[in-house]
Amino acid sequence: ANEKFDAIVVGAGPAGSAAAYTMAKAGLSVVLLERGEFPGAKNLFGGVLYRKQLEDVLPDQWHKAPVERHIVEQRIWLMGKDSAVTFSHRNEAYKEPYNCWTALRVKFDQWFAAQAEAAGALPIYETVATELITEGDRVVGVRTDREDGDLYADVVVIADGVNSLLGKQLGIHKEWQPDEVSLAVKEIIALPREKIQDRFNLEGDEGVTIEFMGETSLGMAGMGFLYTNKDTLSLGIGVMVNHLKKKKIKPYELLDHVKKHPMIRRLIEGGETKEYSGHLIPEGGWNSVPPLSGNGWCITGDAAQLVNFVHREGSNLAMTSGRMAGEAVIEAKKRGDFSRETLRLYDQKVADSFIRKDLVKYKGMHQILKEEDPELLFNRLPQAVNRAAYEMFLVDGVPKGEKQKKAIQYLKQAAGGTWNLLKMGVKGWRAM
Ligand code: FAD
Numbered sequence: 001a002n003e004k005f006d007a008i009v010v011g012a013g014p015a016g017s018a019a020a021y022t023m024a025k026a027g028l029s030v031v032l033l034e035r036g037e038f039p040g041a042k043n044l045f046g047g048v049l050y051r052k053q054l055e056d057v058l059p060d061q062w063h064k065a066p067v068e069r070h071i072v073e074q075r076i077w078l079m080g081k082d083s084a085v086t087f088s089h090r091n092e093a094y095k096e097p098y099n100c101w102t103a104l105r106v107k108f109d110q111w112f113a114a115q116a117e118a119a120g121a122l123p124i125y126e127t128v129a130t131e132l133i134t135e136g137d138r139v140v141g142v143r144t145d146r147e148d149g150d151l152y153a154d155v156v157v158i159a160d161g162v163n164s165l166l167g168k169q170l171g172i173h174k175e176w177q178p179d180e181v182s183l184a185v186k187e188i189i190a191l192p193r194e195k196i197q198d199r200f201n202l203e204g205d206e207g208v209t210i211e212f213m214g215e216t217s218l219g220m221a222g223m224g225f226l227y228t229n230k231d232t233l234s235l236g237i238g239v240m241v242n243h244l245k246k247k248k249i250k251p252y253e254l255l256d257h258v259k260k261h262p263m264i265r266r267l268i269e270g271g272e273t274k275e276y277s278g279h280l281i282p283e284g285g286w287n288s289v290p291p292l293s294g295n296g297w298c299i300t301g302d303a304a305q306l307v308n309f310v311h312r313e314g315s316n317l318a319m320t321s322g323r324m325a326g327e328a329v330i331e332a333k334k335r336g337d338f339s340r341e342t343l344r345l346y347d348q349k350v351a352d353s354f355i356r357k358d359l360v361k362y363k364g365m366h367q368i369l370k371e372e373d374p375e376l377l378f379n380r381l382p383q384a385v386n387r388a389a390y391e392m393f394l395v396d397g398v399p400k401g402e403k404q405k406k407a408i409q410y411l412k413q414a415a416g417g418t419w420n421l422l423k424m425g426v427k428g429w430r431a432m
Pocket of ligand 1: 011012016035036039046047048049128159160162185236303306307312314316318
């Protein structure tokens with residue numbers, strides 16, 4: 001206790017391990033603090049991991065990461081009650097170089113943190129950071145739930161995930177509002193490997209992702225996912241917390257509803273649920289991102305709301321922000337100055353990267369989700385699109401011109417008139 005380090009990283013998720021690895025590799029003395037029994041013990045995501053941002057952190061080791069399947073096909077489904085309008089893209093090019101993989105956090109987080117340890121970071125697990133230790137406006141360390149458990153450092157990298165106790169203590173963000181977070185529930189469903197290969201049209205370790213929205217979220221803003229692992233499937237759905245509260249639907253009821261949809265039911269049939277868990281996803285977008293650094297601290301990943309929910313990217317923003325925070329601390333160490341003046345280098349790196357650019361690009365999406373009726377966006381319109389598709393594909397002797405008119409009529413009705421439909425179209429176009 002009371003030993004002083006160059007940096008303390010709180011949280012051994014993708015953001016924390018990336019930061020710890022980056023700093024330890026540069027020779028800094030680093031503590032990696034994690035409340036779980038081991039990193040990843042209780043962590044949860046969909047989840048798709050992205051190669052590029054992992055490789056940026058670990059250029060030599062990334063290919064040894066314990067992943068499940070490399071994704072060669074991504075499907076997007078717009079759900080009606082017993083139907084779906086689908087879009088997908090499959091490409092052999094996603095194998096060389098890999099684009100992304102499915103992974104399980106229990107295995108991945110443990111491995112990723114082990115890379116930081118191997119680089120010299122000191123792991124302290126089963127330990128909760130209870131508060132930041134401050135002197136004036138400077139953060140100088142972390143109090144833990146261990147006896148004699150105060151740790152001191154020039155910089156604390158906050159990577160404690162969406163609930164970020166430490167972020168709240170700093171006052172840089174308030175308690176997240178129910179319209180800034182989604183609650184996601186997920187099951188891991190065991191299914192024999194051959195069944196997965198057949199049902200999803202896969203060879204070897206190829207994998208498929210499916211994201212679905214529409215009737216499945218029962219009129220709440222949200223998205224579901226079904227991903228293939230080696231011999232399990234990850235099935236889940238996340239919806240905005242404010243909508244969940246309003247509808248008074250329990251998350252497991254929602255997932256049960258999803259499992260009954262004919263498109264999903266057939267894919268998971270015969271599977272055995274191995275795990276069930278829930279987790280929040282930060283979805284406030286750029287407007288919810290706090291200042292990223294201050295005197296003696298940086299904040300990264302989910303703790304800083306760095307998630308691009310439109311593209312279900314979070315782990316990669318976490319890794320990248322963790323790496324960038326690490327790089328800024330390395331520079332601060334060189335200068336011997338750990339004030340905001342130097343650490344804002346981290347803010348600058350994030351601002352210059354895809355992180356800020358992507359989050360700013362989708363700012364309008366968050367606005368739409370706040371302003372528009374979720375019943376319209378996530379129920380009536382998807383149902384109308386499905387009805388219109390049904391009409392167009394049905395060969396029943398009705399002339400195509402009439403069918404087309406009907407199809408357009410369905411969409412107009414759902415939107416509450418031509419004007420509303422056009423307005424929605426323009427808004428959606430702008431937001432994307
Ligand atoms: P976390 O992964 O949450 O890690 C935080 C760590 O800090 C944890 O290990 C926690 O135990 C520890 N901790 C917290 N508080 C303390 C404390 N006080 N003291 C000590 N330790 C502490 N992203 C993708 O890229 N692809 C996906 O497919 C995807 N799907 C998702 C599906 C779901 C259902 C959810 C919930 C999220 C999904 N995400 C996905 C988002 C992604 O999981 C997160 O963006 C990412 O994990 C953020 O990493 P992080 O390191 O910032 O936080």
